[in-house]
Amino acid sequence: DTAVSQTPKYLVTQMGNDKSIKCEQNLGHDTMYWYKQDSKKFLKIMFSYNNKELIINETVPNRFSPKSPDKAHLNLHINSLELGDSAVYFCASSRDTGGTEAFFGQGTRLTVV
Amino acid sequence: QKEVEQDPGPLSVPEGAIVSLNCTYSNSAFQYFMWYRQYSRKGPELLMYTYSSGNKEDGRFTAQVDKSSKYISLFIRDSQPSDSATYLCAMSAGSILTGGGNKLTFGTGTQLKVEL
Numbered sequence: 001d002t003a004v005s006q007t008p009k010y011l012v013t014q015m016g017n018d019k020s021i022k023c024e025q026n027l028g029h030d031t032m033y034w035y036k037q038d039s040k041k042f043l044k045i046m047f048s049y050n051n052k053e054l055i056i057n058e059t060v061p062n063r064f065s066p067k068s069p070d071k072a073h074l075n076l077h078i079n080s081l082e083l084g085d086s087a088v089y090f091c092a093s094s095r096d097t098g099g100t101e102a103f104f105g106q107g108t109r110l111t112v113v
Numbered sequence: 114q115k116e117v118e119q120d121p122g123p124l125s126v127p128e129g130a131i132v133s134l135n136c137t138y139s140n141s142a143f144q145y146f147m148w149y150r151q152y153s154r155k156g157p158e159l160l161m162y163t164y165s166s167g168n169k170e171d172g173r174f175t176a177q178v179d180k181s182s183k184y185i186s187l188f189i190r191d192s193q194p195s196d197s198a199t200y201l202c203a204m205s206a207g208s209i210l211t212g213g214g215n216k217l218t219f220g221t222g223t224q225l226k227v228e229l
Contacts, residue, residue, distance in 0.1 A: 004156075033217075040121075041199060043157070043219040056216055090156055101147055102203075102217055104156035 003027050004105040006091045012111045013081055021076045021108045023091030031055075032074035033092040033102060034066060043090070049074050081112045116140050119202055119220030128229055132189040136202035136220045139183065143204040143218075146178050148187045151199045151222065160200075161187065192227045199224045 006023040013019050025032060033056075034046040048056035052068045063079045074091060088109050092102040119136045126132055134148075145164055149157035161176040163169045169176045175188040185204075189196055202220040 041151075041201075041222045043201065043203075043217075043222075045216050045218075048216060058216075101159045101162045103159065104149075106156045107154075109154075 002106075004091055004093055004103050006089075006105040006108055008108060009106065010109050010111075012113065015081055015083060015112055017081050018077070018079045019081060019110070020078070021089055021091075021110075023074045023076070023105060025072055025091075025093040025103070027093055027103060029093035029095050029103075030071055031094050032068065032071070033094075034074065034076050035090040035092060035104075037088040037090060037107070039087070047074075047076075078110075081110075083112050086110055086112045114139065115221075116218050117202060117204060117220040120223055121221050123224040123226060125226045125228060126192055128192060128194060128227055130192050130227070132187075132192050132196070132225060132227075134187040134189075134200050134202075134223050134225070136185050136204075137183055138185075138204055138218075140204070140206065140218070141180075141183070142206040144207055145205040146176070146185050147203040147205075147217070148174075148176055149201040149203060149219075151201060153198075157201055194227050194229060197226045 004025045031050045033048045035043050037043045046060045047066045049068045065077045068074045088107045090107045091105040094102040117138045148161040150160050151157045163176050166178050166180045173190045177186040199222040201222040203217040
């Protein structure tokens with residue numbers, strides 16, 4: 001059983017399109033995240049949700065809109081895709097207590113052409 | 114200057130060697146320190162997790178935190194080819210209860226290759 005699963009694994013799309021990435025965790029965690037990993041492998045947080053509420057929004061263009069229908073799911077919708085959005089997007093989750101470790105999904109490799 | 118600095122490598126060692134991986138940081142609010150291992154085209158996987166200063170050992174892995182020097186290390190004993198991966202350090206100031214928001218700040222990762 002995959003603890004944090006995200007779909008799709010690969011996504012190739014044209015500039016200007018709108019796309020969504022879905023994430024689900026079966027760990028019973030209260031907090032979920034989206035991270036972006038660039039071509040140099042640098043991982044940077046984008047958003048964090050705790051019990052369906054947005055708690056972290058790290059200067060991400062408003063073309064990116066996270067949605068959390070329940071605490072086990074956190075989806076990422078991206079409007080008007082740009083070449084610079086090409087990256088690997090990771091979903092993660094953690095328990096809602098002091099600084100606990102995050103568990104990551106396998107990533108979605110987004111390529112904008 | 115990045116909040117967390119990590120030598121990107123690549124680091125190449127022979128099988129059986131002791132590997133030392135390090136990160137330095139500038140934010141004195143960081144209290145929670147983690148090491149993640151990431152294989153090619155996979156998600157980061159948690160290896161070690163420590164709170165505040167001190168050492169923690171788990172099998173062939175030892176994590177050290179020196180908050181006074183703002184320096185953390187991961188040691189891998191008897192390294193194996195299966196240890197070949199990118200190692201990422203990560204840090205957090207705390208939970209939403211303490212205002213840190215559970216946000217992990219990552220180093221850039223060190224690419225390690227263990228050769229036969």
